Amino acid sequence: MAQKADEKPKSSISMSDTQFKELLTTVMTGISSVSPTRTSKTFTSCTARFSGIRESSQVESFLAAVNTFKEVEKLDDALALAGLPLILTDDAAIWWQGSKDNVLTWNDFTDRLRSTFAPKKMAYKIYQEIIEIKQDSQTPTEIFVAEKRALLAQLPKPTHSDQQQIDLVFGQIRFEIREKISRNSISSFDELLMKARDIERNLSERDDASTVESKQDYKQKKARSRCNFCRSFGHTYEICRKGLMMKWDNEYLILRHKMLLLLKLLP
Template identity: 40%
Template sequence: MSAPVVQMTTEQLQSLIASVRLAAAAGGSSAATAAVQTKGSFTNCTSRFGGQRDHEAVEEFVTAIVTYKEIESISDEDALKGLSLLFYGLASTWWQGVRKEAKTWADAISLIREHFSPSKPAHQIYLEIFEDKQNDRTAIDTFVCQKRALLAQLPEGRHNEETELDLIYGLLNIKYRKVILRQDIKSFRELLEKGRIVELNNLEAEERQADSGRESKRTKRCTHCNYRGHTFEECRKRKPTKDSYN
């Protein structure tokens, strides 16, 4: 026996559709409310700062937390409240004493930079730039990166890229300057590209020289004892001993 068919009037169908729409809207509103109530924080941020007076370390920390704040959509107020979670050691002690001075998030960032990475006078930065030249062990990428980091601490707009190239080019190791002429490079990108080629070529030449030395050692044969690896002049067996004089 088939089940009875339930027929609905037009009014009943419209009422049912309206009820479903109302329920869906209420559910979406609850989800939106929950999303609004969920606040971002620095709880899961892995960046930490211990108070070292190092320009690069300070800028790395500031860049990391500013980026994290933006990604997690943390409000300025909540970021300011949670900043203490990211300090340890000396930095934590310092923050306890100055936190009342930070009225805004921007104030906090400025305080960090002013205390742990105060601006150096230009003449001191120039002294650090010209303090040392590139040695044989330092790769060109590392050397140029270090020098450009110092140049970045100068007042904005002090030098254009061409002038900065002039400053750094003269500090490069002679093995690069012999191959890369200053007039052939217009940017740091070109300098690094050509510098890497020089390094690869030098590495290949060193490997070939080492292989050649090993091959030469293998092919040497002593005409006195007939063993490989040394020559007649180097042969120990042909050298007289004390017993031969007795």
């Protein structure tokens, strides 16, 4: 068939693999250059909060959390300082409002926070807290030892050796645990805690067994009890219904007799 005069022949574009890859790279580069940049993060999603409690452990826990968040999210000092109102509450928020104009770096903020809410204690006061406060039966040994080690960490350098620290803490552990552990058998805090956990578990089982036995003894004693009034088993005279009825009847008769005497005395 003859081709029409005004119809142009179709042309095809051939492209090598290298040329196609170069074209694709150019297109993707152009798309990425016009795509919106990711919004910089701040402490919006940080769950740590500090209300201004004047306690060293609380301050250090808060700083550890926010420092980790800052590093993971790669926040610079300016963004981190600007986001502090999101995580400081109560007294800490009031303090920050009055101090923020003088704080220019993150390290300056952490130093000021420590000096305000967790000022360094004198060494003798730290030793007093370590020695004077003993472990009670409600505090697990793991928590108790952690609190003591936190106090030891506040002591000025040079620090005590591990054995010296164990000596300071060991004497404050409750007697029920300490009597079952030989001090000479402890070479580290991990070993002390491992043995203490086993002892605490045994003590807990003993207490549970004692509670069950006490309840059983009470039930048996109640079942064996016998009333001195009606001579029936299962209750005592103090709660005997027959005895109470008799007592109430007697009181009624006495009251009635007094009323009759009073009426006779009236003119």
